[in-house]
Amino acid sequence: MFLMKDVVRDPNPVLRATAKKLTFPLTAEQKQLAHDLMEYLVISQDEEANAKYHLRPGVGLAAPQVDQSLAMTAVLIPDEEGDDGDKIFMKEVLVNPRVISNSVQNAALAEGEGCLSVDDEHPGYVVRHARVTIEYYNLDGEKKKIRLKNYPAIVCQHEIDHLNGILFYDHISKEHPLEMDPDGILLG
Template sequence: MILMKDIIREGNPTLREIAQPVSFPLSDEDRQLAADMMTFLENSQDPEIAAKYQLRAGVGLAAPQVDVSKQMSAVLVPGPEGEAPILKDVIINPKIISHSVQDAALAEGEGCLSVDREVPGYVPRHDRITLRYQDVEGVSHKIRLKNYPAIVCQHEIDHLNGILFFDHINKENPFTAPDDMIILE
């Protein structure tokens, strides 16, 4: 089981590397990593399990965050209370193949399991993306995402490219946004 101690923190060089593509069929090791990352997200979103193991809640976890430089991220975006998740999959070798001109940012900014400090500011992202990726069976998917799920996937893909969310924040004016940027509450 992945615990907080297994997640590397900013300053670790793996977080700044460009992750290697994953080949199929997945090795037993990669298959286990995918399952363990998804289990972490499920556990982190369960209040009782999270409290028991002192897990910070997460909606995404990239392989580089557990010190494995491979293009693989688990994503678990919960749906409305009592409903199925909006997005639940392990995205492997993901590529954004198109995106909106419209940018969006989360009103409260972004956080990261690998960053133990608050970094205030808007993180500009594309409001809508079309994402192509493979699942653990090697099946290709092409999905359209908007708003929060699109932001989550862009955050995770950044991890695969050695980018952390605060790299996008305007250093001089962290809460300055262009007039046409959507601020998501």
């Protein structure tokens, strides 16, 4: 099980490296890594369990964030339209994910983005694509394709960035951090 002490922090060089693509079948160690990445997210989003382990809540955790330069990331995105707060929109480990198409329209979270590997504040809009199509492999080596929009699209782009050595604050305009394209969507 990963704890906060296992999450590497910026400026660790592994966060700026391009992660190694995986081949199938995955090794037992790689499958365990996938399990541990998802386990962190599940526990971090459970208030009782999180109280025990003191994790920072997360919706995504990439292998480079736990010092494994491998193209694997876990995402656990709550369904914001769920009426009881327990619904899950997406729970998946993405192996070798990549964005294969995207919208011209941009989107950003009104409150900005955060990252388990970045302790410093980086105010500003993290401008990303409002809609993306992502291709990836599941743990069994099956190729998958999914279309995402708004918050789930932002989460997955953030995680895929981790596999390419990009951190969220790289997307913030240095000159105008709180400006966005007038056609863009500000999610809040």
